[in-house]
Amino acid sequence: MKITFKGDYALKAVLDLAMYYDKPQSVDEISKRQDIPYKFLEQILLQLKKGRFVKSLRGRNGGYVLAHKPAQITLGQIVRFVDGPVEPISCAFAAKPSPCNYSGNCVLREVFCDIGKMIAEKVDNITFENLKERQKKNIAKTKKYLDYSI
């Protein structure tokens, strides 16, 4: 699993939409809050829309909303959709593995598959509801710290 800037931006955008679940957020708002280049984010959200992770509302006061509840979207889904398989090498892909010649008993493959499964289990068990809650706690903690320091 290599997470590119694009993938990272996508995760941030989805998390942002999870935090503001109730009303549509414009590309501009997300872009500024998450510090993502506007035009790049535009592309990414369009892609996420094609993947049915978000919905859009066009025209004035438009923007994006999540297509599902945060608890129903996992980190793994977004990462796979934007950055491809989470396994470290193609012979270990869960979906469409392409092993080398010694395929059958390649020890490296066994190791790569182990690692792939570990990663998959992790990312498939983290939802954006989880992330949202953790984010809220982090913000509260920072606020507390700031309150004390003033």
Place this chain on the structure above:
Amino acid sequence: MKITFKGDYALKAVLDLAMYYDKPQSVDEISKRQDIPYKFLEQILLQLKKGRFVKSLRGRNGGYVLAHKPAQITLGQIVRFVDGPVEPISCAFAAKPSPCNYSGNCVLREVFCDIGKMIAEKVDNITFENLKERQKKNIAKTKKYLDYSI
């Protein structure tokens, strides 16, 4: 962690040298046994030599040998040396992390770091002695199967 062809080839080459620990193996032999393009492998072995993972013997009857015992070389060392950090994104690099603006309390970073540590722990605890033993068992198993099927 994304393992490239180059990284995969490097691992195969080192494992091959671990299997034939006693005498030097030429690029040609390794290339044929492991099905790696000759010229590419040449480059890779030179790089591994710079990294002090292998030693070379020049001239006729020359070749490469491991610079250390298989038990002292880990999967992680080779992967890092050839393909870079095993963490999935730069803000989670153990060596030189470069976090985003919300650095301090970025939940995504926490997750990425968790995953990075998982991967690191795995690859740092697999030595080429381990791999060699597993490989031998696999070969024995295949042989047994072939013996029965004849």
Place this chain on the structure above:
DNA sequence: TTAATATCCTACTAACTATATCGGAATAAT
């Protein structure tokens, strides 16, 4: 001594990927 067999070294290339930017069309609210 010479031929054969090796490693060593630098440079080159073609295809692909990453990270955007640009310019405008379509849509909807005010």
Place this chain on the structure above:
DNA sequence: ATTATTCCGATATAGTTAGTAGGATATTAA
């Protein structure tokens, strides 16, 4: 009509990947 927004396709630029090419240098066997 004006303004704010999404939508869409093209372009750009730099870096990475997966090699290949051509020769220099070292060692040894005949």
